[in-house]
Amino acid sequence: MMYKNLLAAIGNTPLVKIDLGTPAQLYAKLEYLNPSGSVKDRPAIYLIEQAEKNGQLKPGGTIIDASSGNQGIATAMIGAAKGYKVIITVSEKISIEKLQTLKAYGAEVVMCPGTNLIEDPNSYHSQAVSIHKKTPNSCMPNQYFNVENAKAMYLSLGKEIWEQTNGTVTHFFAGAGTGGTVSGGGLYIKEKNPNAKVFAIDTINSWYNTKGNPKPYKIEGIGIDFESPVLNHSILDKILPISDEQGFSMCKKLAVKHGVLAGPSSGAVAYAAAEYSKNLSKDDVVVMIFGDSGRAYLSKNLYANSETKYINDDIKIKREKIEKGLV
Numbered sequence: 001m002m003y004k005n006l007l008a009a010i011g012n013t014p015l016v017k018i019d020l021g022t023p024a025q026l027y028a029k030l031e032y033l034n035p036s037g038s039v040k041d042r043p044a045i046y047l048i049e050q051a052e053k054n055g056q057l058k059p060g061g062t063i064i065d066a067s068s069g070n071q072g073i074a075t076a077m078i079g080a081a082k083g084y085k086v087i088i089t090v091s092e093k094i095s096i097e098k099l100q101t102l103k104a105y106g107a108e109v110v111m112c113p114g115t116n117l118i119e120d121p122n123s124y125h126s127q128a129v130s131i132h133k134k135t136p137n138s139c140m141p142n143q144y145f146n147v148e149n150a151k152a153m154y155l156s157l158g159k160e161i162w163e164q165t166n167g168t169v170t171h172f173f174a175g176a177g178t179g180g181t182v183s184g185g186g187l188y189i190k191e192k193n194p195n196a197k198v199f200a201i202d203t204i205n206s207w208y209n210t211k212g213n214p215k216p217y218k219i220e221g222i223g224i225d226f227e228s229p230v231l232n233h234s235i236l237d238k239i240l241p242i243s244d245e246q247g248f249s250m251c252k253k254l255a256v257k258h259g260v261l262a263g264p265s266s267g268a269v270a271y272a273a274a275e276y277s278k279n280l281s282k283d284d285v286v287v288m289i290f291g292d293s294g295r296a297y298l299s300k301n302l303y304a305n306s307e308t309k310y311i312n313d314d315i316k317i318k319r320e321k322i323e324k325g326l327v
């Protein structure tokens, strides 16, 4: 495939069968193969191009948004490709790889505390709103409160899944952070097949699952932590809460047993889908969203870590120096 530019290469990611020992057929949508490495390229390009069309974003302007990392990375990539300045507010729990990726694209990063509630004035969302107010010629796509976020997923992700499965998809599993992926993708699939089932994957410690008493959790990108206008409850069949341990154990298994190096939210989605699909039949076609790659989390030591063998002590000593930045 040839594309007229980098941004035209967003989407059309592969749908790959993975056997997790269930009677149903499980397919992973490898969203980490998007140009900036996650599912978030889709809403980011849609929201930015809408802002350009409606005059909120003008040449020389600044794009500001809050992000658990991936929406910010997608925005930073698009800003670089289109020539806008980008400021991203993040929470302190962001992986070092995601932080460095934001900076590699030239974005300015503002680090905020990992608050339990998005309304907290120090939360990364509140801070993005206040920076936006203070910055002339800036626009804020506002992924957490802009329902167009789900529309982007409806128009690209949902349609793609329907077409790639030739309309055979029966079950759709996606992580919910803002809720855009599951709501937009799920709505498209349900409009085409009202019998299809749609599942949002949450974390056990989220605001939603703890009924307003959230606790910290490690999985990045998912967790329903506020009354999100983007999350369309009317099309959800179930919200499935997953623990960090369940998500991480599936990540390891996907990498070592299937050769799929996916991020923790993908592990949570695959765990939930595999459990649920034990009771499905061989005619069921289950689509799981793998939102990003495990390469963005290697420093968090979630994955199997086989030991390096050195051919001699000299090379061992030299390598240790390299790792400490001494050579």
Ligand SMILES: Cc1ncc(COP(=O)(O)O)c(C=O)c1O
Binding pocket: 038, 039, 040, 068, 069, 070, 071, 175, 176, 177, 178, 179, 180, 181, 182, 220, 221, 222, 263, 265, 266, 291, 292
């Ligand atoms: C890796 C990953 N998976 C899933 C999600 C959840 O997507 P959404 O915000 O559309 O609910 C995100 C959101 O940032 C993410 O980064």
